[in-house]
Amino acid sequence: MKYEAVIGLEVHAQLATKSKLFCPCSTAFGAKPNTNICPVCSGQAGALPVLNKMAVEMAVKSGLALGCTIQEKSIFARKNYFYPDLPKGYQISQYEKPLCLNGHLDIVTDGKLKRVHIQRIHMEEDAGKLLHETGHENFSHVDLNRCSTPLIEIVSGPDLSTPQEAADTYRKLRNILVYLEVCDGNMQEGNLRCDANVSLRPIGAKAFGTRSEIKNVNSFKFLENAIAYEIKRQAEILDGGGKVVQETRLWNQAKQMTTSMRSKEEAHDYRYFPDPDLLPLVVDTLWIEKIKSSLPELPEAKAERFVSDYGLPEQDAQVLTAEKPMAHYFEECIVGFNAPKKIANWIMAELMRELKSRELDITQIKMKPNQLAHMVALIENGTISGAIGKTIFMEMLNSGTDPDKIIEAKGLKQVTDTSTIEIVIDKIIAKETENVQRYKSGKTNVFGFFVGAVMKEMGGKANPKIVNEILRKKLN
């Protein structure tokens, strides 16, 4: 049978606050175990939570950016369950009354625009970390540094139908959150995590099939792989006349498969109820307006501006604005040398290719925007050739050295002195008698061969325009 997949995402983003959601402990990553803890986040008897105002503002920002309605009154509830990484025996999380409802996100997959419904965004505290690799067979260990750091959970509608759409949604969400500076988007450190709900139904059917929830997908690629695997797995079960079990499954990247989590079959009953230690959260219109006015330019608006202000093609603008640091890099380059399309080409072709192959982020490279801008300027004013530009580009990327210094150190300055070029051309014409004959007999396509030979001889430093001119004159 033919099936269609129904996919929804639940994205947890750690808010980029300095302190935790309910206590003043630092949220800094990488501290020694149990050093960023206090009576509140370690669940001591008699300790009480107090809400971090900045976390609320960041959550509201996210809601506004995703077109949600910010709820005037939201409530923190207790989600009750026992686990060693949960000191209080309950997680404080918004449940019945979340902060944001009914937003949307537009994605473009294979050129097709799709509006993805954002059902809700709610605030909650993170759990601590349970460690198993501490060298003890019989014990696990608990580090509470991460415990109670602020999270938002963004829940999409079951609107996605392919792994690619899911990955595009996740990517777009990440970009927006990073744009807003409410989340650093770091998936390795777990600051952004994604769970996917996947089910199948016969094409055309209205009712949803039984879904499984896939956890532990911490990259866009993994998300795509995991969902693709899950669709295949469920289809095989259904084709074989079986039933999909509603369960949580883990993505195993090494084995390229999802596996069922061995949770005890006692059904969870979280017994949510309003946390009496926290007051209702009221966000009034005035506050919302204030937050709204502080929202930065978002990717879509930025892309439009790149088209109108810089005259970039739509496609270029999309690519350059997808990630905030890249858009920022581009604009910094423009400050250095106002040739938007030329710079866009360098970034989109050379720079992005290198970043991809080196698995680097734009923020991690040594080459500064003004250096790239200066190099493009040097090509434009004829100081260097495009080919030399590429050499310099690689050098700048590797070492962060200024282009002028590279040119000087390596003697890469373009040769524009016609007499020097002429000597080389004469030498080559004298050597390549056969090819000269060919050219004269009308096979003008060997012209390129002569240009290449001259450039090679001159280490690529000759001004191609002058080479062309002199060659043409001599050969004709």
Place this chain on the structure above:
Amino acid sequence: MKKVLEKMIRLARLKLPEEEMNRLTKKTEHVLEYIERLKELNTDDIEPTSHAIEVVNAFREDAATPFSNPKKIVEIAPKSFENLFEVPRVIDEG
């Protein structure tokens, strides 16, 4: 009732011997029977009260201030290892 309460006992991470379970069931039934009188009241249009006083919005500003003695929090733990809290090995759930 006893069956339901056995589930509650498990949810609450308690475990009672048979005899105590029976006693607990009897007591709980007794209390619940009394609580049933709330059903006499029609509360359809009544808003629930979860806080005694109607106040909203208590915040702290986002400033990181380290607690004076995080070490002591681990020291008072019944079992710890290299500044980590120790529990019997958990079969990984994620």
Place this chain on the structure above:
Amino acid sequence: MKVKELSEKLARKEIASVEITESYFKKIEKLNPKLNCYLTLCKESALKTAKESDERRSKGKTLGPLDGIPIALKDIFITEGVKTTCASKILENYNPPYEGTTAAAFKKAGAVLLGKLNMDEFAMGSSNEFSAFGPVKNPWNLDCIPGGSSGGSAAAVAADLCVAATGTDTGGSIRQPAALCNIVGLKPTYGRVTRYGLIAFASSLDQAGPMTKDVTDAALMMNVMAGFDPMDSTSLNVPVPDYTASLTKPINGLKLGIPKEYFIDGIDSEVKQAIEIAAKKYETLGAKVETISLPHTKYAVPAYYIIAPAEASANLARYDGVRFGLRTPKPEDLLDLYEKSRTFGFGPEVTLRIVLGTYVLSTGYYDAYYLKAQKVRTLIKKDFLEALQKVDAILTPTAPTPAFKIGEKTDDPLKMYLSDIFTIPVNLAGLPALSLPCGFSKAGLPIGMQLIGKHLGEEKLFQIGFAYEQATEWHKRRPAL
């Protein structure tokens, strides 16, 4: 000795704090084995604090009326460096890594902490029989209960084993033992006194307050305890008056309401009579007394026994044997660690309430129980707010009977729960209420009356209570031990 009295003596240098502190420890050594009020004594640190207080005084730098005064805290108040057990095996060796706000406030005021007082485990009980460390005896009759859950505090104040004490009140735990031991107890408005450093029972109902020998002392203690605490989200950010300032204001013309619903089923005739006499007294003092109605009164106890256990079931989840407190020695696995530590650590009443609370919150029961109870809470609150528009305070008995015999009600939770029938509605509404002595039974047991005020109306309660106290002698009686 009372706070005011001792404070004056210290000021006149008739006595030193060290001297009085030592004499209290002597008395405690003699009487505590009989009464079992104290769970922990802080002799060494108390004498040190007392000495520091005396030194300050000799330099003319006293910190205020509480400086050098020996007090004691219910063992539910977190004290850094002094173990805090909540009268539970699960916290038997809990040495808190931080200082609670109230303990810090008393320290700052220069008060001398004698020790930590016995109570019902996790404040769940009305007789102090549910302490994991043995029951407290009523100083007026050692066969009787002192009330609960702040039974240790009430007995210690009544027997003068401390000058004053603190208690906590979730459904009557300050007022009922105060009434049963012939002392004064105030449950402040919810949010008036911080809960940071108060081991939680039912967070939306818990409130700490003073337990003292008279109204003046309660006011002096409130001057230290009350106030906004940024560490407690539910703490009220409202200025604190000097509670002693309003004490002597006349009460003529003030209106007191007596709710008719409080004089039905199960009330002891001697208690009823004592309240009637007290009402008459008020009339002679110039107050007007009228009958009022709080129609939803009978639904308060059932609503409370949904809300309080529900909150408690979550509040007590943190006692899991992992980070602090009791941990079973050789757990087979994580589940075993949880189950054994908790089952062994909690007493039967706490277990019962956890189970009740888990039940009323669980899927399928939430609406019928928890949500329903919250709606009933709205109705009860409304009853009070409407009544308090017509009267300045509400006068009721504090407890339906004087102290009962030890063991009399331990097997029947309902009978026990009903001893808080007049105090529970007040917690549901978050109102302040003062209990003060108003008579004795023929058997020689104290009877207390309760004055319920408007939100943040503590001053008015003190004023009304003080006027009565000035006109009567009940509060001056002391048990013969």
